[in-house]
Amino acid sequence: MCKCMSVCCLFVFSEDQILLSDCASSLAVQAYLRMCNLPVHVSCRSNAEYMSPSGKVPFVHVGNQVVSELGPIVQFTKAKGHSLSDGLDDVQRAEMKAYMELVNNMLLTAELYIQWCDDTTATEISRPRYSSPYSWPLNQILAYQKQWEVRRKMNAIGWAGKSLEQVYEDVSQCCQALSQRLGTQPYFFNKQPTELDALVFGHLFTILTTRLTSDELGEKIKSYSNLLAFCRRIEQSYFEDSQAGSSSRGYSKGPSLF
């Protein structure tokens, strides 16, 4: 019998500080927790990254345990008896994990690339936002350090040589794959949402509602109408009941899909 979990506290960056990739990950975790009907309280901290056990936001604090990132959070809630993917057979579970890796591999990496490896975006948006809570000279040091870290990672996985056009093309192909997999179904695995739906929603919604230096990324996604309908459906089902200043609106820096 699943014991009712004590309220979990989700830690993210504050609204002025948060960037596209972190926002997407946070929204994915929130969507997942809402889909599991678990009460969640969102707490904004500027040092959330340093509090997290893995160095990545978001992370949840429940009782005396701290778990970060969607994968471990899903396993943690499963251990407590709340799971969305129990009804899937082995082949479907394999597909679900594969598609989650596709989103992480393509969409998340593309978001990081656009934020930190594209000079215009890095100078105008990413560095100022990331270092906003700190004073000089710490803000310069931290911002450049983060940029250097991300560029090293891009180098290691072979994305450093890509141009922005190629990255947009990769995102488009990824969205095409997701769109074809979704088809006309309400969720990826027919009637019930799973963690894959939460992850895809988090990334797509954030990209659609964030203003960057260019709108091309959002336009790529808008060309797939079933993905738009999917995002709208999840927003209406799981985020509509929040008050004004709700968590979903709190992260959108542009108009919401509603």
Added chain:
Amino acid sequence: MAATMELRCWGGDWGLPSVHTESLIVLAYAKFSGATITVTPIDWTWKTLTGTVPELVYQGSTITEPAQILNFLRKQRFNADYELSARQGADTMAYIALLEEKLRPALLHTFWVDAENYANLTRPWFASRSPFPLNFLVPGRHANTALSRILLTKGESPLHTITEVEGKIYSEAKECLNLLSHRLGMAYYFFGNTPCSLDAFVFGFVAPLHKASLPSSPLQSHLRQLDNLQRFCDHILNAHFSSHPGETSALRRVCVSLYIDDCFRSRVLGKGYKDPAGFLIERVSENLVNFRSCKAFSKHRTYNFCQVVICSRSNT
């Protein structure tokens, strides 16, 4: 006639056309799609240090990276994915992402970071295939690249040490192999009866793990429990890479041990041969075409066991 496409890649061993994952992917896809490519191994050349592997050269242009090479081959009308539906194409992308994220770090660790495997298998192999003085540089460089890639993608700050992530990457890799095995089931290929690009990718990743004789590998032991993945690799090797002169330049060595009984020996000695070994060389030469050399030697003083080593090299 179309100009030939030339592929530069690492050479083969352990029963595989190439020991390098990316090169294997391209070779397998070329077989599946019917593309004729000339394979030029970079072994024993300076390209082991300077070249990016694999590399496809066609009419002056060079393409690197398996995904780009496969795209190029598709544009040249060599398309192994022609019969896939849109949904299967999407699944292909997803599974390839799964391989890259979950399996690649553990494979890099097994071959390049694990001390025992690196010292006993990987470094000697790559060092022996590089010219002097590169044999001191090439393996070390690959090992450093592998380690930094694992730490950057899987390492969790602030403790960037390899031991912290080892457990995590191996458990993820085992899970990935299980997922692939579930998806493959009892079929020969992942989609239908003909191989496609996903089969090429899975083959490229899994075959070295299946065939290499690694001194210590929990991942290889895990793979041994998954019969269908082993069968998948063996089937592709037998169906597409069995010896065909003119297509590979792999050196094949066949070693046959024969037990010679008294009856045979008396017949052989009766024909004027000093020992069965010489007799066997002559018989083998008569019956084999396309071989380079044949050596026979006897293991026991009484010439009860004779070992014949036949080296054959196909013409390119």
